[in-house]
Amino acid sequence: MSVRPAEAAARLSLADRARRAIxxxxxxTALAKVTAALGAEGTAARTDPDMIEKRxxxxxxxxxVLADLDxxxxxxxxxxxxxxxxxxxxxxxxxxxxxxxxIARAEGVRLAVKSKSMATEEVHLNAALEAxxxxxxxxxxxxxxxxxxxxxxxxxxxxxxxxxxxxxxRLFTEAAGRELPSERGALCAFARERLRSKFLAADMxxxxxxxxxxxxxxxxxxxxxxxxxxxxxxxxVHVAVMPVEKVLPRFxxxxxxxxxxxxxxxxxxxxxxxxxxxxxxxxxEIDGPERLHVVFLDHNRRSLLGTxxxxxxxxxxxxxxxxxxxxxxRIGGHAYDAVYSGPMGAVLTPLLSGGTEGRDLPDASSLxxxxxxxxxxxxxxxxLLVRLRADxxxxxxAVPPAPPWPGxxxxxxxxxxxxxxxxxxxxxxxxxxxxxxxxxSGPAARAARRLGFSAWARLWASPAGYRLSNAxxxxxxxxxxxxxxxxxxxxxxxxxxxDIPLPATRSFRQRLADRQKDGx
Amino acid sequence: MATEVALFVTCLVxxxxxxxxxxxxxLLEAAGCRVAFPEAQSCCGQPALNTGEPEAAAVLARHxxxxxxxxxxxxxxxxxxxxxxxxxxxxxxxxxWAERAEAVAARTYELTSFLVDRxxxxxxxxxxxxxDPAVTVTVHDACHGLRVLGLKSSARxLLEAAGATLVEMAExxxxxxxxxxxxxxxxxxxxxxxxxxLAQAAATGADYLTACDSGCLLHLAGRRRRxxxxxxxxxxxxxxxxxxx
Numbered sequence: 001m002s003v004r005p006a007e008a009a010a011r012l013s014l015a016d017r018a019r020r021a022i023x024x025x026x027x028x029t030a031l032a033k034v035t036a037a038l039g040a041e042g043t044a045a046r047t048d049p050d051m052i053e054k055r056x057x058x059x060x061x062x063x064x065v066l067a068d069l070d071x072x073x074x075x076x077x078x079x080x081x082x083x084x085x086x087x088x089x090x091x092x093x094x095x096x097x098x099x100x101x102x103i104a105r106a107e108g109v110r111l112a113v114k115s116k117s118m119a120t121e122e123v124h125l126n127a128a129l130e131a132x133x134x135x136x137x138x139x140x141x142x143x144x145x146x147x148x149x150x151x152x153x154x155x156x157x158x159x160x161x162x163x164x165x166x167x168x169x170r171l172f173t174e175a176a177g178r179e180l181p182s183e184r185g186a187l188c189a190f191a192r193e194r195l196r197s198k199f200l201a202a203d204m205x206x207x208x209x210x211x212x213x214x215x216x217x218x219x220x221x222x223x224x225x226x227x228x229x230x231x232x233x234x235x236x237v238h239v240a241v242m243p244v245e246k247v248l249p250r251f252x253x254x255x256x257x258x259x260x261x262x263x264x265x266x267x268x269x270x271x272x273x274x275x276x277x278x279x280x281x282x283x284x285e286i287d288g289p290e291r292l293h294v295v296f297l298d299h300n301r302r303s304l305l306g307t308x309x310x311x312x313x314x315x316x317x318x319x320x321x322x323x324x325x326x327x328x329x330r331i332g333g334h335a336y337d338a339v340y341s342g343p344m345g346a347v348l349t350p351l352l353s354g355g356t357e358g359r360d361l362p363d364a365s366s367l368x369x370x371x372x373x374x375x376x377x378x379x380x381x382x383x384l385l386v387r388l389r390a391d392x393x394x395x396x397x398a399v400p401p402a403p404p405w406p407g408x409x410x411x412x413x414x415x416x417x418x419x420x421x422x423x424x425x426x427x428x429x430x431x432x433x434x435x436x437x438x439x440x441s442g443p444a445a446r447a448a449r450r451l452g453f454s455a456w457a458r459l460w461a462s463p464a465g466y467r468l469s470n471a472x473x474x475x476x477x478x479x480x481x482x483x484x485x486x487x488x489x490x491x492x493x494x495x496x497x498x499d500i501p502l503p504a505t506r507s508f509r510q511r512l513a514d515r516q517k518d519g520x
Numbered sequence: 521m522a523t524e525v526a527l528f529v530t531c532l533v534x535x536x537x538x539x540x541x542x543x544x545x546x547l548l549e550a551a552g553c554r555v556a557f558p559e560a561q562s563c564c565g566q567p568a569l570n571t572g573e574p575e576a577a578a579v580l581a582r583h584x585x586x587x588x589x590x591x592x593x594x595x596x597x598x599x600x601x602x603x604x605x606x607x608x609x610x611x612x613x614x615x616x617w618a619e620r621a622e623a624v625a626a627r628t629y630e631l632t633s634f635l636v637d638r639x640x641x642x643x644x645x646x647x648x649x650x651x652d653p654a655v656t657v658t659v660h661d662a663c664h665g666l667r668v669l670g671l672k673s674s675a676r677x678l679l680e681a682a683g684a685t686l687v688e689m690a691e692x693x694x695x696x697x698x699x700x701x702x703x704x705x706x707x708x709x710x711x712x713x714x715x716x717x718l719a720q721a722a723a724t725g726a727d728y729l730t731a732c733d734s735g736c737l738l739h740l741a742g743r744r745r746r747x748x749x750x751x752x753x754x755x756x757x758x759x760x761x762x763x764x765x
Contacts, residue, residue, distance in 0.1 A: 019708045326695045326713050363706065366699025366713070367570060368663035386608075389572030450576075453568045457576035460531075460562040461583040470535055493704035497711025498742030501536050508529050508538035512545070512557055520542055 014360045017335040027162050031332050034161045039323040041267030042374055051263055058260040059378040061253050062314035072214055072247045079217040080294055083279035088295045091408040093123035096297050100125060100239055103293055104134055107237050109203040115228035116140035117208030118156055119241040119297055121339045137198045139227040141191055148175055154333030157265050157319040162332055205231035209242040213251045221275040229275045238289035243297045245313040264376040265318040299352050303402035308387055312347050314377040321371035321381055327364055336361055343371035343381045355397035362388040393446055474503045522554040526591035530598045531563040537734040543761025544597040544631050550648040551641035560587045564601040570700045574612045581609045585621050594628040597757050599665020599732045602630040607668045630665055632732050632756055636674040646681040649763040656685045658726035661693045662733035675732055675756045689720040698739040714743035718750030729753045
């Protein structure tokens with residue numbers, strides 16, 4: 001049972017969620033440990049000459065895909081179909097859920113096992129399957145932990161990074177119905193035993209896709225636990241949900257992108273397992289699914305093509321930007337209240353949702369640029385955050401939606417009458433305007449901010465305006481009661497944690513003018 | 521012949537931290553420059569851009585270009601404001617304005633980088649402003665100078681040449697949490713980030729926590745006044761300026 005992102009923290013603003021996370025000592029301990037460890041791996045990966053070359057080549061390959069994404073998808077579909085794979089196209093989460101539900105119903109699926117997949121988190125697939133009577137079991141250890149805890153992943157590659165060993169022991173004890181020791185080995189042994197029985201009994205395996213190669217039609221899964229291989233070889237049906245940007249033109253491109261992903265994500269030259277699945281089971285083979293489905297998931301990704309946000313589609317989901325982000329390192333993933341967290345999540349969430357989710361997330365950044373520097377494929381994340389702050393000023397999406405694929409409804413919805421209603425609706429409403437959320441992003445506040453900055457810029461573009469406004473602030477600052485000064489917008493936020501700096505008695509200009517008379 | 525430079529002092533230094541501006545002028549003069557101060561200057565526009573108001577930022581960007589276009593070199597005691605000119609002006613301006621901005625950006629320098637990389641003045645300044653080797657200093661690599669302009673060594677070079685003892689923090693490149701309007705909008709995140717920086721600086725045992733950006737320093741000083749933790753935050757220029765004979 002997965003928990004929708006909005007449920008746990010819907011009533012809290014970003015600032016309140018951040019305060020709660022900063023006050024959580026277990027979380028602070030876990031975050032400091034893992035982000036330091038993973039961040040150091042990422043830094044090491046950046047300075048290796050071989051990796052510098054792989055970053056350059058990887059970035060070029062990702063951009064080659066984006067230059068003709070629809071073309072690559074058509075060619076991939078043709079290749080996949082030629083080797084016996086059924087291809088589906090989902091405009092958005094509703095359609096993706098309907099497609100998987102239809103397959104599950106047609107196949108009489110009662111138990112589905114899942115390999116770790118952010119794409120299925122993105123479309124909230126588990127809840128939909130469960131509502132339809134399918135038991136869904138996450139088989140990545142971290143995902144299994146948070147499934148038992150009914151939480152969201154707090155890191156894209158280490159979903160349970162926020163949990164301590166004693167917390168996991170309590171969850172597993174409850175699941176086992178017997179006391180389990182607070183010890184890693186024993187807890188892993190329990191998970192292994194429990195999951196093994198699920199792998200063997202499952203009717204359907206569900207995965208994401210780290211990459212899918214066009215020339216061979218190969219789905220590539222990167223895991224460290226081998227659970228991905230179990231999910232995709234034991235059950236009779238395998239469904240892979242593939243966000244459209246996961247396409248790679250050539251099998252040989254994996255030589256660049258696989259090590260680029262794993263070195264940056266965890267420091268491994270290659271993950272413990274790399275599963276490569278090319279078509280369903282062939283005559284004479286002893287394992288593998290009888291039927292293999294691939295779901296191309298758009299969810300507003302194609303609307304980013306040709307805009308500055310297109311760069312975001314280069315993302316390989318390594319998590320490097322999370323590990324180095326000083327904000328993520330302080331507040332963790334759950335404070336973002338979204339499937340994707342950290343800098344990549346702050347960019348992706350408002351874009352994928354078409355502006356209905358995460359509108360306040362681009363503000364959750366000091367714009368230090370550590371994310372842009374860490375990104376193995378050169379996504380200018382900090383620049384995109386700056387652009388989003390401007391492009392989300394007016395209600396609605398940051399970029400106009402793309403024309404849907406033929407036969408598909410717009411923006412994530414299934415074409416009218418094309419299937420059963422989804423088990424659960426998409427979260428709606430603009431986060432900043434949600435009830436109970438004290439916010440400065442309502443329409444009136446937005447208009448005031450815009451007018452204020454515009455007036456300020458015009459004033460300061462004139463020497464007299466600059467001089468007079470500063471003189472006025474100086475005088476007001478001296479005359480106004482401190483209690484009033486402390487409530488002024490911006491000053492108030494600054495004063496929350498810091499003493500407010502007073503204007504200097506003499507500005508630099510005055511001192512420069514005075515210098516002519518009697519020196520500094 | 522003296523190099524003529526225009527000083528872009530920045531609005532923050534002008535109004536809140538003039539000592540860093542005074543020190544910048546004195547250091548530039550000690551390095552043999554003639555310093556002009558175009559009176560019409562105001563702000564680079566970064567607060568507007570980072571709050572999501574690029575049109576307002578563009579008004580100030582055009583103003584900056586007009587004010588500083590006549591000069592061969594523009595020097596500013598802020599890596600962040602220099603980075604704004606270098607990285608963003610051509611992106612928020614159009615056509616001819618973008619071209620003019622690129623041309624001005626190519627002659628706009630952060631102060632320590634100008635002194636070291638352009639003038640090679642570290643040794644000359646060391647003679648004019650020797651620091652006591654008993655003074656220990658730790659350098660915070662302010663983000664935009666570091667990541668947009670690639671500044672890493674110039675402040676350290678000036679301090680070391682002057683005789684100061686440098687001690688490094690565990691993570692000198694970690695953001696201090698200032699982030700412009702972020703500091704005011706998300707004080708609840710920004711202040712703990714300052715605590716991390718101040719704690720790392722305190723762990724070095726340094727007498728001073730220096731940087732090339734008054735924004736970071738005002739934020740850190742404001743937090744330090746609240747908590748009492750960490751060494752005194754002071755601009756690199758100001759630290760050297762105090763020693764100028």
